Amino acid sequence: MRILVLGGDGYLGWPTAMFFSRTDHEVMVVDNLAKRQWEVEVDGAPLEPPPTLRHRLRVWSDVTGREIQVAIADIAENPRVVYRVFEDFQPEAIVHYAEQPSAPYSMVDRNHAVYTQRNNVLGTLNVLHAMKRHVPEAHLVKLGTMGEYGTPNVDIAEGWIDVEVNGRSDRLPFPKLPGSFYHLSKVHDSHNIHFACRTWGLAATDLNQGVVYGITTDETELDPELHTSFHYDAVFGTALNRFCAQAVAGVPLTVYGSGGQKRSFLNIRDTLECVRLPLEHAAEPGEYRVFNQFTEVFSVLELAELVAAAAGKLCLDARIEHLENPRIESEEHWYNPRNDSLLALGLEPRLLSNELVETMMRRIAESVDRIDRATILPRVQWRQDIGTATPS
Amino acid sequence: MRILVLGGDGYLGWPTAMFFSRTDHEVMVVDNLAKRQWEVEVDGAPLEPPPTLRHRLRVWSDVTGREIQVAIADIAENPRVVYRVFEDFQPEAIVHYAEQPSAPYSMVDRNHAVYTQRNNVLGTLNVLHAMKRHVPEAHLVKLGTMGEYGTPNVDIAEGWIDVEVNGRSDRLPFPKLPGSFYHLSKVHDSHNIHFACRTWGLAATDLNQGVVYGITTDETELDPELHTSFHYDAVFGTALNRFCAQAVAGVPLTVYGSGGQKRSFLNIRDTLECVRLPLEHAAEPGEYRVFNQFTEVFSVLELAELVAAAAGKLCLDARIEHLENPRIESEEHWYNPRNDSLLALGLEPRLLSNELVETMMRRIAESVDRIDRATILPRVQWRQDIGTATPS
Numbered sequence: 142m143r144i145l146v147l148g149g150d151g152y153l154g155w156p157t158a159m160f161f162s163r164t165d166h167e168v169m170v171v172d173n174l175a176k177r178q179w180e181v182e183v184d185g186a187p188l189e190p191p192p193t194l195r196h197r198l199r200v201w202s203d204v205t206g207r208e209i210q211v212a213i214a215d216i217a218e219n220p221r222v223v224y225r226v227f228e229d230f231q232p233e234a235i236v237h238y239a240e241q242p243s244a245p246y247s248m249v250d251r252n253h254a255v256y257t258q259r260n261n262v263l264g265t266l267n268v269l270h271a272m273k274r275h276v277p278e279a280h281l282v283k284l285g286t287m288g289e290y291g292t293p294n295v296d297i298a299e300g301w302i303d304v305e306v307n308g309r310s311d312r313l314p315f316p317k318l319p320g321s322f323y324h325l326s327k328v329h330d331s332h333n334i335h336f337a338c339r340t341w342g343l344a345a346t347d348l349n350q351g352v353v354y355g356i357t358t359d360e361t362e363l364d365p366e367l368h369t370s371f372h373y374d375a376v377f378g379t380a381l382n383r384f385c386a387q388a389v390a391g392v393p394l395t396v397y398g399s400g401g402q403k404r405s406f407l408n409i410r411d412t413l414e415c416v417r418l419p420l421e422h423a424a425e426p427g428e429y430r431v432f433n434q435f436t437e438v439f440s441v442l443e444l445a446e447l448v449a450a451a452a453g454k455l456c457l458d459a460r461i462e463h464l465e466n467p468r469i470e471s472e473e474h475w476y477n478p479r480n481d482s483l484l485a486l487g488l489e490p491r492l493l494s495n496e497l498v499e500t501m502m503r504r505i506a507e508s509v510d511r512i513d514r515a516t517i518l519p520r521v522q523w524r525q526d527i528g529t530a531t532p533s
Numbered sequence: 534m535r536i537l538v539l540g541g542d543g544y545l546g547w548p549t550a551m552f553f554s555r556t557d558h559e560v561m562v563v564d565n566l567a568k569r570q571w572e573v574e575v576d577g578a579p580l581e582p583p584p585t586l587r588h589r590l591r592v593w594s595d596v597t598g599r600e601i602q603v604a605i606a607d608i609a610e611n612p613r614v615v616y617r618v619f620e621d622f623q624p625e626a627i628v629h630y631a632e633q634p635s636a637p638y639s640m641v642d643r644n645h646a647v648y649t650q651r652n653n654v655l656g657t658l659n660v661l662h663a664m665k666r667h668v669p670e671a672h673l674v675k676l677g678t679m680g681e682y683g684t685p686n687v688d689i690a691e692g693w694i695d696v697e698v699n700g701r702s703d704r705l706p707f708p709k710l711p712g713s714f715y716h717l718s719k720v721h722d723s724h725n726i727h728f729a730c731r732t733w734g735l736a737a738t739d740l741n742q743g744v745v746y747g748i749t750t751d752e753t754e755l756d757p758e759l760h761t762s763f764h765y766d767a768v769f770g771t772a773l774n775r776f777c778a779q780a781v782a783g784v785p786l787t788v789y790g791s792g793g794q795k796r797s798f799l800n801i802r803d804t805l806e807c808v809r810l811p812l813e814h815a816a817e818p819g820e821y822r823v824f825n826q827f828t829e830v831f832s833v834l835e836l837a838e839l840v841a842a843a844a845g846k847l848c849l850d851a852r853i854e855h856l857e858n859p860r861i862e863s864e865e866h867w868y869n870p871r872n873d874s875l876l877a878l879g880l881e882p883r884l885l886s887n888e889l890v891e892t893m894m895r896r897i898a899e900s901v902d903r904i905d906r907a908t909i910l911p912r913v914q915w916r917q918d919i920g921t922a923t924p925s
Contacts, residue, residue, distance in 0.1 A: 340712075
């Protein structure tokens with residue numbers, strides 16, 4: 142299958158590109174490399190310095206004998222390149238990670254909110270139009286987020302809700318309560334994609350992904366230079382990854398507020414499976430599917446306690462510290478999302494065990510000297526701008 | 534009250550600015566005048582050539598002795614001006630019409646879809662951030678559209694839906710099924726505004742407006758140069774206005790498909806009342822209200838028949854012609870939207886009567902020589918690009 146991976150330089154995009162290349166698919170990656178700039182901007186370098194994208198691709202070719210094609214391009218700002226890539230490569234599937242992925246980044250100030258929605262929403266609009274023009278029968282697999290739903294007081298179904306009003310009924314898009322301008326951008330994407338499917342007959346699977354943890358996949362382990370970019374900072378580092386780095390670095394595990402807020406999680410290796418399964422069982426023309434992509438639910442405090450316990454076994458002294466919550470979010474709420482679709486397709490979840498957390502910490506420990514402790518504490522407040530009285 | 538009217542040069546914005554200025558409010562208008570450019574682009578000149586905005590304001594001052602302040606600025610592209618206007622004028626209320634208002638325009642091609650969502654969504658993001666910075670206690674009255682809902686198989690409540698899932702219940706945002714990239718932009722706005730209210734404590738009323746008809750208000754009648762821009766073309770002309778112009782011009786009334794599609798409508802004079810009422814009964818800090826703003830529901834065919842009948846009384850020979858529907862929409866569907874909120878605030882609907890339609894047609898007849906019949910037939914197809922294989 143010809144698979145186009147948009148955002149193929151990122152934490153998930155790069156392992157995804159390798160994963161499909163290794164299994165004999167023809168893979169092309171597109172990336173504008175902007176994430177590397179954002180990392181410098183917010184002082185959030187990944188744990189291990191990533192080689193350039195083209196260098197990674199050469200190493201991949203040397204190690205495996207397989208070629209991954211590449212285009213360095215901004216899909217939001219350069220539609221001509223997007224159209225040309227779609228026309229020339231003729232992808233049968235598009236895996237779309239090419240978005241600004243951080244909630245705190247989108248909440249820094251006006252400029253970052255506008256940038257995030259412009260980049261994410263307009264980039265996806267360009268992708269939809271390029272599909273319509275050049276590959277109307279291709280299958281779009283778009284990475285959304287479980288955060289689109291927020292925390293409603295009812296069970297979270299997969300994309301749809303059966304409603305009954307005054308004796309009439311319908312199945313409608315599940316109402317969304319996103320918690321940041323980043324999460325909002327994914328909600329906007331979902332509405333735009335759904336419209337393109339029902340109006341133009343495109344086929345799409347919207348993967349509402351939980352928080353991903355993990356540092357290695359089978360492919361990243363083939364060569365030291367094939368690692369993916371692992372973040373532990375307050376802007377790009379997600380909860381479990383950050384807790385593990387904090388434990389290794391000997392600083393407190395920072396829980397926002399009480400830590401009672403529950404979220405859904407999955408292993409980076411399961412991310413690859415969750416993309417593989419819908420690609421192998423594609424949506425029909427005109428179909429817009431929504432799969433909730435996670436394997437387990439934890440409260441943030443449960444996660445921190447799990448990491449602290451595992452750290453103890455490694456003779457690390459991990460202490461949990463509750464910070465004033467920089468976000469506006471419920472810390473006590475109902476949370477019961479469904480994830481039947483991917484399980485039905487055959488997903489076998491790798492559940493989070495103490496053993497895995499220990500493995501992650503051992504791996505992080507190899508680079509402990511590179512952990513910059515100053516980048517871990519949150520600096521972005523949901524209710525207070527960083528910046529000045531004039532817009533930035 | 535200091536009222537800032539964003540989009541104050543438009544079909545509704547200009548009458549709104551005059552309406553509040555006349556009732557002793559302090560009014561400032563902001564507009565980038567882009568609509569005048571779009572009109573030329575799509576060959577859709579308004580029925581009567583509009584004076585420049587500054588000229589209109591001088592006439593207004595001469596006729597009434599009242600001053601309306603003005604800033605020519607693009608709220609999506611020039612946030613610094615937005616912030617300065619908010620800081621200097623210190624609006625107590627913001628009436629926000631400053632968006633690209635045409636569904637067909639947003640469906641021309643990729644460029645127009647992206648332009649519409651960039652202009653509308655990012656402009657509103659700038660407004661929200663400027664409010665947060667400079668007037669966090671002001672009241673935003675934002676014009677949305679009834680088209681955000683689409684045509685679900687259940688009654689359409691005002692913004693919210695009570696859901697029950699597995700014995701638990703919640704009141705959540707009403708699910709949306711918008712029918713064009715324009716309608717989608719309003720859905721995105723709604724989500725962004727709702728977030729700003731619940732996260733920053735802003736106060737907002739989202740007016741989901743039906744299709745507006747009419748050509749005059751009390752203020753437009755004060756002087757011939759105070760008229761508003763009336764559209765009858767296929768891109769910016771809405772159903773009833775277009776039918777009246779067609780009847781006067783002696784060309785067939787063009788109904789898309791069977792005409793069974795039902796929509797909600799209101800008189801332009803009621804638009805003014807529907808903005809006045811929430812301004813006088815403002816949302817609370819942190820409150821996000823949604824009012825459905827219309828007075829009547831008609832099918833498109835019913836409207837055409839109503840116009841044809843009224844035309845007959847004026848000895849005009851109005852014939853109805855069914856065109857192949859250029860849009861992707863249901864032509865037979867349930868449609869029962871609620872509009873209790875504005876009625877409860879005291880709205881007294883001006884219902885559509887034969888008499889009003891006759892009055893409109895008489896007014897249009899004064900400018901019949903200016904009607905360009907070539908601009909009336911739809912050229913934008915929901916499923917087919919205008920343009921070339923490279924993106925425009």
